[in-house]
Amino acid sequence: MKKIFSLAIIGLLTFTVVGCTRTTETVAQVQDNDTYSxxxxxxxxxxxxxxxxxxxxxxxxxxxxxxxxxxxxxxxxxxxxxxxxxxxxxxxxxxxxxxxxxxxxxxxxxxxxxxxxxxxxxxxxxxxxxxxxxxxxxxxxxxxxxxxxxxxxxxxxxxxxxxxxxxxxxx
Structure with a gap:
């Protein structure tokens, strides 16, 4: 039971880290910092x-x-x-x-x-x-x-x- 619980926690943390990394990369790609009015x-x-x-x-x-x-x-x-x-x-x-x-x-x-x-x-x-x-x-x-x-x-x-x-x- 402890092994299943530990694996579930590791899986959840991995999913969170990977999800946050991809979101940050997407935002960085669409920012336009060199355009001015x-x-x-x-x-x-x-x-x-x-x-x-x-x-x-x-x-x-x-x-x-x-x-x-x-x-x-x-x-x-x-x-x-x-x-x-x-x-x-x-x-x-x-x-x-x-x-x-x-x-x-x-x-x-x-x-x-x-x-x-x-x-x-x-x-x-x-x-x-x-x-x-x-x-x-x-x-x-x-x-x-x-x-x-x-x-x-x-x-x-x-x-x-x-x-x-x-x-x-x-x-």
Whole structure:
């Protein structure tokens, strides 16, 4: 009986040690310690209408993104009384007199594409498609799972990722 009990204890300890070792190895493999956040501005850009009637703005990144990077895009919707920009995250739907205007985007590791569309021709609302300013923020996906971070709030994103206005690049 003592032999069976001793073997059971040894087996349990072995299982625990092997299980913990494998978990640690898995975590170490997926950590991304060399990626940092980057932000770019697209200042006073206008959407171009393509042959399919879609309004888009496209840009290539200066360097390809890392596979684990995620792109967030914010549209400057105005300024505060002291002149600070007001950033709205996109995708975003604006409810205008003419109908709904949607801003959306997609990205790959080499480029971004911002689209304007909706329930009417965006060309009928030139204020919303001409001379627009966007902030493109590239962040590591692994830290984006933080439950305390609101990815739709530029100020929260900038604070969390330590994005300084002086380090914003043009794209």
């Amino acid at each position: 980057t932000a770019y501005d697209l200042n006073n850009v206008s959407f171009a209408k393509d042959s399919n009637g879609n309004y888009t703005i496209g840009r290539n990144f200066n360097n390809p993104l890392v596979e684990s990077d995620v792109v967030l895009i914010f549209r400057k919707s105005g300024t505060t009384n002291n002149g600070s920009p007001v950033w709205q995250s996109i995708p975003r739907t604006l409810y205008l007199t003419q109908g709904e205007l949607d801003y959306d985007y997609d990205f790959s590791k080499v480029d971004i594409l911002i689209r304007a569309g909706g329930t009417f021709d965006p060309g009928l609302a030139p204020t919303y498609i001409n001379n627009q300013t966007f902030r493109v923020v590239v962040v590591p996906a692994s830290t984006g799972k933080n439950a305390n971070l609101d990815l739709t709030d530029y100020a929260s994103v900038a604070k969390f990722y330590n994005i300084k206005e002086s380090n914003i690049k043009s794209l």
